[in-house]
Amino acid sequence: MSGGDIRTRHDERIHYVSRSNGRRYPVTDYRFVGDDGGLLDLEFDAAFPRELIASRPPGMWRYREALPVPKDEAIVSFGEGFTPLLPVEVAGTSVLVKQEQLFPSGSYKDRGASVLISHARSIGVARLVEDSSGNAGSAIAAYCARAGIACEIYVPEDTSPGKLAQIRSYGASLRLVPGSREDTAAAVRAEAARDASVSAWYASHSYNPFFFHGTKTFAFEICEQLGWQAPVAVVLPAGNGTLLLGVAIGFTELQRAGVIGSVPAIYAVQAGRCAPLARAYAAGLPAVTDASGVWLADAPQPAAWSEATSAEGIAIATPVRGNQILEAVRLSGGSFITVDESEIRDAHRAMGRCGFCIEPTSAATIAAVPRVCARLPKEALVVTLFSGHGLKAPEKLPG
Ligand SMILES: Cc1ncc(COP(=O)(O)O)c(C=O)c1O
Structure with missing residues (x-):
């Protein structure tokens, strides 16, 4: 190129x-x-x-x-x-x-994941956390698998089982959060605030x-x-x-x-x-x-x-x-x-x-x-x- x-x-x-x-x-x-x-x-x-x-x-x-x-x-x-x-x-x-x-x-979340995870790789991120209603989590997990970056995806407990299986299949760790999509976002932000370091970058697609x-x-x-x-x-x-x-x-x-x-x-x-x-x-x-x-x-x-x-x-x-x-x-x-x-x-x-x-x-x-x-x-x-x-x-x- x-x-x-x-x-x-x-x-x-x-x-x-x-x-x-x-x-x-x-x-x-x-x-x-x-x-x-x-x-x-x-x-x-x-x-x-x-x-x-x-x-x-x-x-x-x-x-x-x-x-x-x-x-x-x-x-x-x-x-x-x-x-x-x-x-x-x-x-x-x-x-x-x-x-x-x-x-x-x-x-389409792959569009965002490709650029975001490329950026993560370019700044040396080794591990990240993300929250999603399912599809962004799947996309981030797939691109992290390709990049060799460890990731943890938070999703609402009632997310479609197909999306959960897909996220797991990429080797990501999955956290199911009871309640609404907002409860999931709050849970991941609490985690990101606890560990705002290289090892747990909050790679939020929102x-x-x-x-x-x-x-x-x-x-x-x-x-x-x-x-x-x-x-x-x-x-x-x-x-x-x-x-x-x-x-x-x-x-x-x-x-x-x-x-x-x-x-x-x-x-x-x-x-x-x-x-x-x-x-x-x-x-x-x-x-x-x-x-x-x-x-x-x-x-x-x-x-x-x-x-x-x-x-x-x-x-x-x-x-x-x-x-x-x-x-x-x-x-x-x-x-x-x-x-x-x-x-x-x-x-x-x-x-x-x-x-x-x-x-x-x-x-x-x-x-x-x-x-x-x-x-x-x-x-x-x-x-x-x-x-x-x-x-x-x-x-x-x-x-
Ligand atoms: C299939 C699908 N369509 C549309 C959307 C809308 O998302 P946004 O407004 O964040 O682009 C989502 C978000 O997860 C989705 O999974």
Whole structure:
């Protein structure tokens, strides 16, 4: 792979930057938040040398100059990415669907894991901890196995058994936490705080911006697959927003580099039974947390969601980057859509009957597509995705 000059430049220019006060931190730090507990972004200049990109194998690392891992030797990859973008008929409308269920661990989370674990390897991490609703944990465990990094994955006790078996099969240690996804996050943060050392880096896919700089390749691929143009709209799941925020970063980088004219409208999908951001958006709230991440009293309160949703991947009552998700959706000119359990069930069944084996969480996104299309001109180019493979939750496949 060429681009030595660019890599040297990246080395000097990659920093964590605090969202609360703009303070910069070196990316060699074993941290997941700023000293004040605030969220971190990544400062980094992406470049898109199109001829060079076209000369490389079809995979997410073809966008080498846009990925914040300076050394090729650190890259942890299974040759993933460049998933097919297929036309699929959803309730009578044809949309383009990225086949993200075809990733090595069965979900788009591999995009983030490949970049995050490559970064972990480049800074010498030997052991890490992570929390997940299942799929990010599977992805992190797979990439850690490939990198030779020991990992411990915390998941809610009621996570689909297929995902638990998958995490174990990669040799990760698994911690089952009773209660909600938030209880799992609290348990891992307590562990990370106890041992904030090299040996137990909290490689959180919700906090660490390297993960988002992996999921952003979803935007790059769509753009390239459409002949270097942006679609009119993208329909994306919104749990912790690890895809949505990556996609917003990706399209913004493409726009800044002059590759596309504008960022597509982002339609964010939540399950009606767990829709904190959709409700905040509908109420016109500008934010759901204060600067240090504490949930605001006037934001929709998690206690309202006692009923479980079949879309376990987006059952996030207090998303870590909720304010950022609200902002990204508003800035793009999109909005939030909620879907109910019967809509998720119907979309799951309909996609199965078209030959696509997907998870209920993925079906939730598809269920929102007809409503998004109804708001747009008929010829508008709309892109969505199948976010996870159905064999991860075989007990939930429609009969
Ligand atoms: C299959 C699947 N789809 C969508 C999501 C939504 O996640 P996020 O909003 O964090 O990108 C998840 C999260 O675990 C998932 O597993």
